Amino acid sequence: MTEDDSQRQQRALLDNIPDMAWLKDRDCRYLAVNTAYLDIVGRPEAAVLGRRPDEIWPREISDVYLRTDRAVLKSGRRRRYEEARPDGNGELRWFDTIKSPIRDANGRIIGTVGISRDISERKAAEGELIRSRAQLRELTNYLQSIREEERARISRELHDELGQTLTALKMELGWLRDRMPAAPELPRIRVDRLMSIVDQAVVDLRRIAADLRPLILDELGLVLAVQWLGQSLSGRHPDLALTLSFDREDLAYSDDVSTAAFRIVQEALTNIIRHSRARRAAIGVRHEAGELRLEIRDDGKGMDLNASQPGRLGLAGMAERARMLGGSLAVDSAPGAGTTVRVRLPLKAGGPSREAQR
Ligand SMILES: Nc1ncnc2c1ncn2[C@@H]1O[C@H](COP(=O)(O)OP(=O)(O)OP(=O)(O)O)[C@@H](O)[C@H]1O
Numbered sequence: 001m002t003e004d005d006s007q008r009q010q011r012a013l014l015d016n017i018p019d020m021a022w023l024k025d026r027d028c029r030y031l032a033v034n035t036a037y038l039d040i041v042g043r044p045e046a047a048v049l050g051r052r053p054d055e056i057w058p059r060e061i062s063d064v065y066l067r068t069d070r071a072v073l074k075s076g077r078r079r080r081y082e083e084a085r086p087d088g089n090g091e092l093r094w095f096d097t098i099k100s101p102i103r104d105a106n107g108r109i110i111g112t113v114g115i116s117r118d119i120s121e122r123k124a125a126e127g128e129l130i131r132s133r134a135q136l137r138e139l140t141n142y143l144q145s146i147r148e149e150e151r152a153r154i155s156r157e158l159h160d161e162l163g164q165t166l167t168a169l170k171m172e173l174g175w176l177r178d179r180m181p182a183a184p185e186l187p188r189i190r191v192d193r194l195m196s197i198v199d200q201a202v203v204d205l206r207r208i209a210a211d212l213r214p215l216i217l218d219e220l221g222l223v224l225a226v227q228w229l230g231q232s233l234s235g236r237h238p239d240l241a242l243t244l245s246f247d248r249e250d251l252a253y254s255d256d257v258s259t260a261a262f263r264i265v266q267e268a269l270t271n272i273i274r275h276s277r278a279r280r281a282a283i284g285v286r287h288e289a290g291e292l293r294l295e296i297r298d299d300g301k302g303m304d305l306n307a308s309q310p311g312r313l314g315l316a317g318m319a320e321r322a323r324m325l326g327g328s329l330a331v332d333s334a335p336g337a338g339t340t341v342r343v344r345l346p347l348k349a350g351g352p353s354r355e356a357q358r
């Protein structure tokens, strides 16, 4: 193979690389550059070879190139960094650049080799993804708070308006019954039946209103609301032994925190009833490191955390609620080994966690 042939081969190798590629000597002078490089620089090869970056690039760019070249020459280590520089039209483009030392047969560093890939599209897509995720999170948060407000309003209206109406109806029926002792038996039985229908309606109404949003949460706070939740669950599912523990019962929480904590416990309990076949479950509420820590544990059938659950929103919604408040949620479970959901909610207003903003 002649010298000419091997040079031609090197050239072919360089030119086949779609990214900018080059070789420099110890003085940072260009020994070889590929066509992708020349296309971007917009100069003929003869105007590049033998020159240094500061004779080709604007000062603020060449400073970086010389500095990184020297760092590679000095350390003998490969460097990789992302850089932004304007293209011919003044538009900022991003490059992923890698520089490595070249050594002679004795291991002495005789120059550097570099490659620089245009990653502007990827950068733009990343930026777009970050923006749209943040937007989606904001939207979710907004929808959730609207939904919560709406439920509170409907719950209150049912309770106050319809509740009052039913109470009035009951009183009127009572009045009627009291005044018809002499009436034939059948109409009296009918009035009694009407009164018990009204009683049932009141019970239904209370249950529906409380399911929408328990007034107890707004009026008496998280601890009593969770206790109420536990009691009503135990009433409906006497086979499940549910224990509750609170390390403090005297704290008041912001609306955000108590709503999130309550909804998380509610959803976790719904999951236990629907999926776990557990015999025992426990809710623990603790305070640690400025955070509210919830733990909802069951001894049921557990689940495979690696199996994907398309279309399931319960756990994802719980995690999102926690993240929106700057907290987090972790599920610990394995088939046959029960499930534990752990949630951290910061008590100081801190905004969404960094992760949530991504
Ligand atoms: N405590 C639990 N014990 C066993 N499996 C559970 C438990 N909690 C959740 N799972 C499993 O995880 C899956 C996902 O739960 P997730 O709450 O996200 O969805 P879902 O309850 O199925 O539906 P929804 O969107 O109505 O909540 C469930 O379908 C169930 O298989």
Ligand SMILES: [Mg+2]
Pocket (backbone or CB within 6 Å): 267, 270, 271, 313, 314, 315
């Ligand atoms: Mg669920």
